[in-house]
Amino acid sequence: MITNPAIDAYVTGLIPPRSPLLARLEREAAEEGIPIVQLPTAQVMRTLLQLHRPKSILEVGTAIGYSTIWMAEAAPEARIVTMDIDEQRLERARANIAEAGLSARIEILARDATLGLPDTYRFDCLFIDAAKGQYRTFLDLYLPLLREGGLVLSDNVLFRGLVAAPEEAGKRQRPLVDKLRQFNAYLAQHPQLETTFVPVGDGLAVSLKRTADYTSENGPRL
Numbered sequence: 001m002i003t004n005p006a007i008d009a010y011v012t013g014l015i016p017p018r019s020p021l022l023a024r025l026e027r028e029a030a031e032e033g034i035p036i037v038q039l040p041t042a043q044v045m046r047t048l049l050q051l052h053r054p055k056s057i058l059e060v061g062t063a064i065g066y067s068t069i070w071m072a073e074a075a076p077e078a079r080i081v082t083m084d085i086d087e088q089r090l091e092r093a094r095a096n097i098a099e100a101g102l103s104a105r106i107e108i109l110a111r112d113a114t115l116g117l118p119d120t121y122r123f124d125c126l127f128i129d130a131a132k133g134q135y136r137t138f139l140d141l142y143l144p145l146l147r148e149g150g151l152v153l154s155d156n157v158l159f160r161g162l163v164a165a166p167e168e169a170g171k172r173q174r175p176l177v178d179k180l181r182q183f184n185a186y187l188a189q190h191p192q193l194e195t196t197f198v199p200v201g202d203g204l205a206v207s208l209k210r211t212a213d214y215t216s217e218n219g220p221r222l
Contacts, residue, residue: 002161002199008040015043019073021100025066034089036066037129037155041201045127045153048206049074052151054124059083060113060138061130065093065100071127072102081121083109084130116141123147129155133176135183143192143209150209152193157184158203 018026029036037045045067049057054075059068062084072080084090090110097106113130114137126146128138135154146152162169162177163184169177187195187205195207 002158002201002203012039015039019100021096022066022069025064025069025096029064029066034063036063037070038201041155041204042067042070044198044200044204046070046074048151048153049078049125052125054078054151056123057081057125057127058117058121058123058142058145059127059129060142061128062093062108063089065096067127067129068093068097068106069100069102071125072097072100072105075125078124079105079107081107081109081117081123083111083113085110085112113138114141117145119145121145123150125151125153127153127155132156132159133179135180136186139183139186146209148209148211152195152205152207152209154183154187154205154207156180156202157187157197157205158199160202163203 025036028034049071055078057071057075057078057080059071059080059082062068062082068080068082072078087110090108094108097103097108114134123146126142128135130138139152143152157163157180159177159180162173163181166174166177166181184197184205187193187207192210193207194210195205198204198206
């Protein structure tokens, strides 16, 4: 936990009830140990998407389709491309997305996200929630496909708070924690991005792709 558990429980309790389908997926994920976006994070993403109103979204990391459905509901005009390497979970995602009545708007790719996509793809929003050690690879691959002014959302960037205290990470976790620390610094210093880090859920980085009239030395040209 990166937040006070009592505050987290209070904030979670304020989130409006989800659809029966999403509620079922939350139960399944908890029972089976499937990583899905935490509720406070999902609600922040929902609000950001309603403000940003993207027409196209790329999701890196589908799992069972929980966050895919959340985003599709938050951005009703958007088409979504989502990819994952786990065929078994993708089959469940397809069934869940079909049950939600969203199959026509969502393209599901059984694909290793480190392979990239053809440059014919263009997106208004990029959501990164797959292998944490590959976050920089994903950003470098897909940022060129993001339109200027586009939104980048990166989940789990505070990783249980261990990015702030890497010495507390175990031997197996430490390499991942170090990579996330490097990724966060990369985001913060990236010349094409304006980033803020939100201590919600397991940590959410919110980045905007700067427009061509921005200069790193002087800020936006007026």
